Amino acid sequence: MAPGEECSVLVHEAPCLAPPHNNISTVLLVIAMQAEALPLVEALKLSQDDTLVFPKSVPWIKYSGIHDGLHIHIVVPGKDAVLGVDNVGTVSGALVSYAAIQALQPDLLINAGTAGGFKAKGACVGDVFVATEVAYHDRRIPIPIFDKYGVGATKTIPTPKLVEALGLKLGKLSTGNSLDMSPQDEEVIKSNDATIKDMEGAAVAYVANLFSVPAILIKSVTDIIDGGRPTTEEFLENLSMAADALLKTGICVLKFLNGKSIADL
Template identity: 65%
Template sequence: MAPPPNEDGTTNQQDSTNDQHPPISTIVIIIAMQTEALPLVNAFELTEDANSLFPKGTPWVRYHGIYKGLNVNIIWPGKDAVLGVDSVGTVSASLVTYAAIQSLQPDLIINAGTAGGFKAKGACIGDVYVASEVAFHDRRIPIPVFDLYGVGLRRGCSTPNLVKELDFKAGKLSTGDSLDMTPQDEASIIANDAVIKDMEGAAVGYVTDLLKVPAIFVKAVTDIVDGDKPTSEEFLQNLSAVTVALGKAVTRVVDYIAGKSVSEL
């Protein structure tokens, strides 16, 4: 329906545009590790959900609250019931993303977390990237067309204004379920033209693309994959400091989002 005319007979085109592209109201931040989540829980002054929205028996944790007019939800997959470690990886990430979208109907998903970076592509410890594309590097199916399905390339939400304003780096993200990198993984990551690698992003991207929810991937570099130090050692050494950097970066992203529509990002 067209907007009603003003007294002079003209119409208010801005009102019509705002109706078509309303400001973002509800966001969900998917984050794999409690260490990564807690700085943001504190920054946004969120409260842990006492009555879980999720199926009984799942360890998934939701923190929620209102921040600058936004309904902010952080979903953390919780601890493995048997081993007590963070439920990292693609299976947990895809499950919680699906459950969060079904339960909360968000306007935007932010997948935030730490990642390995490649010095050959210019990555340094502490760099924050907004991933333009996400793909898998460990789903090798050497059959025509199935090979493309295995890579599972998805594009993140276009955010040129956000990246420019906040001065983040942009690059492609490759996802696999192992912290280390085999020669086969390396070949696939090179084929994906990735700057950073993680264990969740492409799984989140698969679900958000399936359910047509815009997604932003914000990753902070903890280790240099093609460097001299063992990945696990460097990851643990830098995790605390880089988590602080990640928290500040995601807070800036949410500050920027407040009051804007997806098309303005």
């Protein structure tokens, strides 16, 4: 979906074949940065929920509400207590996902956020991708079998009807804990055949798989990694625009989910 496009969901009116009790009711969105999450929180009119679902000592925040018949929870890892920056990366993403799944028992988890994209793989700034597979590029363990474990390539649940209805792009996602890309990272990312690169997706998907919770990873492109510009500069310049594209897509995704089961995606 291109930035600025109106939400136009092409939904056939045929009855859902799945039993009613299989319909998606509770959706958990895990979002790494406040700047990515707050526009969606405001658009959905969610409220910060201070009910004790997380330990008192953690900075994690939960926003909750009902929209289009769905119980929606957005969780973010919050800010670092010392430096005041967003708790980005795989550790925070995995921890908050683990705690939220345990507390909220969602039918579906959506990891929504921003990512870098590769021009050579067809990515443009503002594009929104659904990840077809996730892997790591910074867990290098050069020992037989452990090397495959380190990459951790895992397919995500198929969502062909959702992708077609919203006109989203598909691509493989590679995750690592650095915003930049070392030569070693680049080599693994290429071997992962990745189109997009982020800092938490594979970790969130790993936790979802542990609990057999279906997960969709939706990523809006902030910067073109192979475009010749410094990643940090382009990321900061385009974060607001990418967050807006993520907002529009997120609302359309939730609209599409209403009354459907996982099999209908």
